[in-house]
Amino acid sequence: MVLSPAATELLEQLRPISRFFCETEGGSHGPDHSERVLHTALAIGHRMEGRLDVLAPAALLHDIGRREESLSRGRVCHAEYGATLAAPLLRDLGYSARDIAAICHCIRTHRYRSGLRPESLEAKILYDADKLDSIGAIGIGRAFLFAGQIGARLHNPGTDPATTTPYSLEDTAYREFRIKMSRVRSRMLTPVGREMAEVRHAFMQTFFDQLTRETGNLIPQDAL
Secondary structure: OOOOHHHHHHHHHHHHHHHHHHOOOOHHHOHHHHHHHHHHHHHHHHHHOOOHHHHHHHHHHOOOOHHHHHHOOOOOOHHHHHHHHHHHHHHHOOOOHHHHHHHHHHHHHOOOOOOOOOOOHHHHHHHHHHHHOOOHHHHHHHHHHHHHHOOOOOOOOOOOHHHOOOOOOOOOHHHHHHHOHHHHHHHOOOHHHHHHHHHHHHHHHHHHHHHHHHHOOOOOHHHO
């Protein structure tokens, strides 16, 4: 399945809307994150014959509620609030009530922490696409970006992650890998998502093993 000209035109109208809501988040959840999730969701959706005309708007709008979650310091769930925001925006663009419900279900359940399970194929694909953006080379980059924002150290392989505090100077990219990123591959909901997650997980393991060797001076100097 490919996006129709009409769906593509609607997508172009949604891009500035997505950018408006997400650009203030910057860092790990700015507009570039939504675009990557869009690309991944469409790739998975194409292989699994999902509805790309549902996946595309859901991917672009999946994080539009993050600003409210940030302002409320987590009291507001960005997934649920984002679905609430998305419905009238989609209605104004002419989406049918049926498609709005399908798109909003994807947005509402992409977080999964609220206990709302992704039920449709498209919701499962969006969930996987969003989680895939937190691992692999992109995930490592995002983890270091966040660590740099809070002033954390480069690497702390000798520290037990269980004894460290999140959002502190000990919250390095390596801690993020050990605590969160390494578990993502076991949480994929689609076979294609699991396949992609295995590849990205293997890369992360290789990267952090190499970083440990380099920072610990455990490799010959002529190999640096």
